[in-house]
Amino acid sequence: MSGQVLRDSHGIPHLRAATVLDLARLQGLVTAEDRAWQLEWFRWRMEGRTAEYVGEDGVPWDRFARQVRLEPTVRACYEGLDDETRAWVTAYVDGVNEGMSAGLEQAPELGLLGLRGLPDDAFRPRPWEPWTPLGIFWAVHLLFGTFPAKLFNDHVVQRLGADWLPLFHAEGVTQTGSNAWVVVGERTASGLPLIAGDPHRIIELPGCYQQLGLACDEFDVVGFAFPGVPGVQHFAHAGSVAWGITNAMADYQDLTREELRRRDDECLEARGVTGWAPVTHYLETVSVRGADPVDVPVVVTERGPVVTGLEGGADCFSLRTPSQLTLDLGFAAFLPLLRSRTVDDVEAALERWVEPVNSALVADTGGRVRHLVVGRVPERDAVNFEVPVDAWDSRHEWVGWRRGQAMELHDVMVSANDRRSGGGLGVEYASPFRADRIRDLVGDRRGLTPADFLAIHVDTLNGQARLMRELVSAAEVSGAAAAVRDELLAWDGLSVPDSRGAAVFAEWRHALVRWLSEHRALAPLHQPTGHSRLFTTWLTVPLQIGIGWPSMVRGASRHGIDVAAGVAEALARLAQQGDEATVWGDRHWFDPVHALDGLGGVPTAPDAAVPGDKGCVLAAGSAPGVTDRCYVGPVARYVWDLADRDSSRWVVPMGASGVEGDDHFADQLPLWLSAGSLSTAISPVRE
Numbered sequence: 177m178s179g180q181v182l183r184d185s186h187g188i189p190h191l192r193a194a195t196v197l198d199l200a201r202l203q204g205l206v207t208a209e210d211r212a213w214q215l216e217w218f219r220w221r222m223e224g225r226t227a228e229y230v231g232e233d234g235v236p237w238d239r240f241a242r243q244v245r246l247e248p249t250v251r252a253c254y255e256g257l258d259d260e261t262r263a264w265v266t267a268y269v270d271g272v273n274e275g276m277s278a279g280l281e282q283a284p285e286l287g288l289l290g291l292r293g294l295p296d297d298a299f300r301p302r303p304w305e306p307w308t309p310l311g312i313f314w315a316v317h318l319l320f321g322t323f324p325a326k327l328f329n330d331h332v333v334q335r336l337g338a339d340w341l342p343l344f345h346a347e348g349v350t351q352t353g354s355n356a357w358v359v360v361g362e363r364t365a366s367g368l369p370l371i372a373g374d375p376h377r378i379i380e381l382p383g384c385y386q387q388l389g390l391a392c393d394e395f396d397v398v399g400f401a402f403p404g405v406p407g408v409q410h411f412a413h414a415g416s417v418a419w420g421i422t423n424a425m426a427d428y429q430d431l432t433r434e435e436l437r438r439r440d441d442e443c444l445e446a447r448g449v450t451g452w453a454p455v456t457h458y459l460e461t462v463s464v465r466g467a468d469p470v471d472v473p474v475v476v477t478e479r480g481p482v483v484t485g486l487e488g489g490a491d492c493f494s495l496r497t498p499s500q501l502t503l504d505l506g507f508a509a510f511l512p513l514l515r516s517r518t519v520d521d522v523e524a525a526l527e528r529w530v531e532p533v534n535s536a537l538v539a540d541t542g543g544r545v546r547h548l549v550v551g552r553v554p555e556r557d558a559v560n561f562e563v564p565v566d567a568w569d570s571r572h573e574w575v576g577w578r579r580g581q582a583m584e585l586h587d588v589m590v591s592a593n594d595r596r597s598g599g600g601l602g603v604e605y606a607s608p609f610r611a612d613r614i615r616d617l618v619g620d621r622r623g624l625t626p627a628d629f630l631a632i633h634v635d636t637l638n639g640q641a642r643l644m645r646e647l648v649s650a651a652e653v654s655g656a657a658a659a660v661r662d663e664l665l666a667w668d669g670l671s672v673p674d675s676r677g678a679a680v681f682a683e684w685r686h687a688l689v690r691w692l693s694e695h696r697a698l699a700p701l702h703q704p705t706g707h708s709r710l711f712t713t714w715l716t717v718p719l720q721i722g723i724g725w726p727s728m729v730r731g732a733s734r735h736g737i738d739v740a741a742g743v744a745e746a747l748a749r750l751a752q753q754g755d756e757a758t759v760w761g762d763r764h765w766f767d768p769v770h771a772l773d774g775l776g777g778v779p780t781a782p783d784a785a786v787p788g789d790k791g792c793v794l795a796a797g798s799a800p801g802v803t804d805r806c807y808v809g810p811v812a813r814y815v816w817d818l819a820d821r822d823s824s825r826w827v828v829p830m831g832a833s834g835v836e837g838d839d840h841f842a843d844q845l846p847l848w849l850s851a852g853s854l855s856t857a858i859s860p861v862r863e
Contacts (some may be wrong), residue, residue, distance in 0.1 A: 179682045181206055186854055188838030190389030190398075190454040192289075196511070197267040199392040200406050204271025211834040212279025212404040213286070214382045215272060215312075216301060217771050218404045222311030223247055225600060227470070228463040230772065233468055236710040238462045241315070242472045244481050244495060247307075250314055252503045254307035261508050266306045270404035282835045288775050292310055300801050302656045304400045312404035316384070317532050321429040322561075323495055324714040327484070327561050327707055330431075330491075331715065335700035341416065341562060344724050345604050353420040353593035353606040354810075355793060357614050357632075358537040359527035360545050361588060365623045366819030369539035372629040373411060373420035374810035376795050381768040382834030383810045387826055389856075395514045398821065400812050403834075407510040409815055410534070413824055413856065417540040418816035420592045423470050424580070426533035426601035431564035432479040432572050434492040446477040449570045453478060479567055490706030493564055494576070498530050498552040506530035506551075519544045522581065526550040533580070535591040535598060542820050549580030549599035549840050561603040590614045610641030610793050617793075626815040626825050632793065634815050634851045640791035641669035641727050644681060647743045654752035657744070660684070671789035673761025679790070680750065681764060682804050687746035689725055689801030693718040697737055722800035726789045761785030764798065766845070768829065779836035781829075785853070786847055813853060822857035 179193035179202040189206045194201035208215060220226045220234075224241030227234030241247070254262065271332060280301055286292045290298040296432045330728040332340050346356050356373035362368050377384060390408065399412025405527040411420045435447040436455070445452040461469045475482040477494050480501075485492035512525035522538045524547060533551030555578050557571035565572035591597035592614065593606035617632045618624070648664050651657075660775040665683060667677025692698070699719045721728055766784040786806040788794030796809035809829070818822040829848045831840040847853055 180192050182363050182671075183832075184854075187838075188387045188389075188844055189832070190287045190391070191653065192391045194266060194393055196392055196394055199390055200267040201271035201465055202392065203276075203388070203401075204273075206271075206606070207390075207401075207403055208272045208275030208279040209636065210277055210279075210832060211382055211386065213621070214834050215276065215285035215404050216280060216283075217285075218312045218315065219258050219302075219304060219308055220687070220812050221315050221681075222250070222308060224460075224462065226439040228465055229291065231465045232467050235462060235464060236708050239470070239472050240483060240708065240710050243461065243474055243486065244318065244459045244483050245474065246315060246478065247311055248317070249500055249503070250505065251305070251307045251839055253499065253505045253507070256503050257507060259314060262306070264511055265309055265406060265507065268307050268309060272308075272404075276301045276304075282838075284777070284779060284836055288421040288772060288777050309405045310507060312497060313402060313409075313507075314505055316402060318497075320423075320532055321497070322604075323429040323431050325604075326431045326562065326564055326712050326840055327493070327705070327711055328714050328720055331701065331705050333563055335703065336698075338563075340735065343728045343735070344459040344720055344728045351375040353610065353795060355590070355592045355610055355633075355795075356420045356422045357588065357592075357616060357618070357629075358539055358545055358585065360539075360585065361543045361818075363588070363622050363624055363762070364819075365625050366817065367819075368541060368543060368819040369545050370420050370624060370626065370629060370780055370818070371420050371537055371539055371816040372633065372814065373422065373537075374473075374633055374813040375410065375422070376797070376809055377811045379766075379807055379809055379811055381383060381770045381779060381830065383811060383828050383830050385828060386817070387812075387828060387832065390514065397514055398824070398826075400814070400825070400826075407514055408512075409510060411812065412513070413816045413821050415512070415821055416514055417519060417522055417538065418818060418824075419513075419522050419536055419538040420814065420816065421534040421536045422597070423551050423593055424533045424535040424551070425593050425595075425598045426549075426551065426553045426580075426604045427561045427603055428531055428533055428601075430479075430554070430556070430560045430572065430574075431493040432477075432495045432496065433564045433566045434477055434479070434482055434485075434494050436475065436482075436492060437566065444475065446475075447568050448478055449573070453677060477511060477567065479572065484711070488706075489582070489704070489709075494567070500553065501574070501613050502530070504530050506858050518538060518542065519546050523548055533601060537585075537589060537591060538802070539586050539816075539818055545585040546582065547585055547591070547597070548582045549601065551580065553578040553580070553601045556761045588615060588618050607639060609791065610795065613637060613639065626817050626823055629815045630813075630825060630851045630853055633810070635793040636671045636787050636789070637793075638669050638671045638678070638681070638789050638791040640685070640789070641667065641681070643729070644684070647739070648684075648727065650740065652740075652746050653747050657747040660750045669755055671764075671792055671794075672766055672787050673759065673785040676758070677761055677762045678760035679758045682760065682789070682800075683750055683753075684746050685725070685800045686802075686804075687749040688729075688742055689718060689722045691742040691745050691749075692721050692725065692728055692737070693731070693801060695737055695742075697735055718801040719799055725800060727800055752806055763804040764789070764796070764806050765804075766829075766849075767807045768805055780843075782845060784845060786849065804831075808849075813848070815853070822855060824856040825853035826852040826856055840841040
């Protein structure tokens with residue numbers, strides 16, 4: 177293979193090759209060297225074979241992957257690619273296959289699973305299929321949409337009634353989410369636009385994004401890739417044009433309640449708008465390490481595959497997504513993105529985007545700046561946006577595609593999962609606080625530089641503080657509880673590690689969420705849903721109240737919940753605990769998620785106190801009512817300078833390597849915890 181790999185002082189690879197295909201193969205090879213375990217795990221997930229290696233804990237995902245027909249769907253998507261994109265993806269896979277064996281030799285995870293050194297080579301990494309990258313991309317995003325939340329919404333409607341749903345909407349001041357913003361050249365020191373952003377997701381170990389440079393005869397790009405997927409997908413600087421995205425919070429996934437009946441031993445039918453119709457159905461078997469195999473029924477109706485309820489204990493729901501319906505995952509956008517030179521080029525490329533639906537900010541060296549909402553959102557009855565619809569109710573039917581907005585920008589634009597930037601394609605958005613706060617921090621300033629944007633990234637003013645003050649100031653308490661109230665009211669609202677006020681606020685929030693969760697009016701919600709453990713995050717009552725507690729406290733009185741009593745009780749509980757003299761940094765510790773958490777010896781991140789909280793621009797989040805450990809937050813930060821790409825900045829929570837013990841496993845963490853970052857310029861220290 178021809179090509180060159182240059183690594184900077186933090187091990188970030190910058191790849192150079194003569195042709196697009198040589199570069200794709202080199203990207204696959206280097207990714208296998210740096211992230212072999214992560215790639216192997218992603219491949220097991222795509223195939224629905226995690227239980228084969230990790231045991232019974234893998235069954236819930238594997239059952240879902242088989243029932244949603246993950247691998248058959250992405251194989252069909254691969255076969256539908258144009259010739260050039262198919263060849264490009266295949267070249268990447270060839271590189272992965274070349275590097276995986278050597279890469280896995282360095283991965284401690286195989287030893288933890290007892291897969292290294294087995295007799296007769298009982299474990300060998302299987303070659304990737306050409307469609308594996310498509311499966312990795314879709315598997316990452318399947319649960320990223322709205323359908324799991326609709327399971328909880330249905331549970332609320334069934335147990336409490338539809339009039340309770342607004343209390344669980346998260347459009348309060350608590351929603352964690354991503355930020356992106358752009359300023360036109362008239363406001364910058366260079367005279368050309370600046371773009372910045374910080375996607376917020378679950379912080380994974382290894383990280384979910386990979387920094388890299390990709391250069392060949394056709395393009396020269398720096399950006400972030402999903403390990404296992406060729407190119408750069410969401411955030412990149414191509415020299416004369418740059419872009420970044422946030423989730424547009426669109427609703428593009430639907431659940432349909434299915435009624436099934438067996439006509440005879442061979443024929444299974446589903447009820448639809450026009451009556452009963454046969455469905456595709458068959459049985460798959462999931463191998464389980466250390467246990468008996470598990471049979472998994474697969475049922476596909478006219479609406480889509482049934483993804484929950486087939487095991488009994490819950491209604492059956494089928495899932496419909498744009499990718500399934502069109503057999504298109506949007507991979508045809510990736511090469512045109514790499515080749516883009518102007519805003520118009522990026523916009524044309526993103527016309528091919530499918531899902532997830534994104535809000536994109538794009539700028540070029542001509543000074544143009546555009547905001548785009550891209551992806552496919554079905555046109556259908558609004559009832560589908562919140563709850564599943566019966567298959568025999570015609571309101572579930574899709575009747576076309578809604579078009580996202582596109583507009584020229586002439587000043588400042590902020591996209592922070594808020595309603596204003598989302599284009600009206602969904603129901604639930606993040607609070608406008610983060611977007612408004614970023615606008616305030618930019619203000620009417622001129623002469624802005626990348627350093628100014630880096631400081632905005634780490635702003636820790638907590639938007640939840642305003643609602644807390646409103647509630648607490650009205651509390652009728654005395655004695656020690658009044659002292660807690662006074663301490664909360666004296667807090668400056670900054671969620672920084674050395675803040676005692678931030679710690680007291682977090683403990684009060686825990687107590688309030690628990691009080692609400694324990695309220696007798698919500699008791700029916702604690703009844704089992706019957707759905708898979710895979711959806712526990714979305715179906716656990718304290719977690720859902722913790723996400724949407726501002727909506728809950730603003731509307732609960734209409735349902736007989738005395739919020740003032742809960743606020744006072746939360747203050748009293750803190751008073752009873754006594755003065756523990758903790759600060760926020762004692763509670764809000766960096767806690768990234770590893771796929772094998774629970775096994776002894778799993779790679780871990782260094783201990784570190786994390787600034788920020790759910791209500792901040794630095795939305796380093798936890799789970800109010802459950803834990804203050806930080807497992808959600810900015811999984812990357814970037815500032816793209818259109819005047820000088822070498823002045824652009826980027827950073828990730830951990831490092832370029834996925835191998836614990838490597839010099840570059842966690843060497844970016846100190847920078848991530850502060851306003852620090854790295855230059856995207858390549859000053860190679862090794863080849």
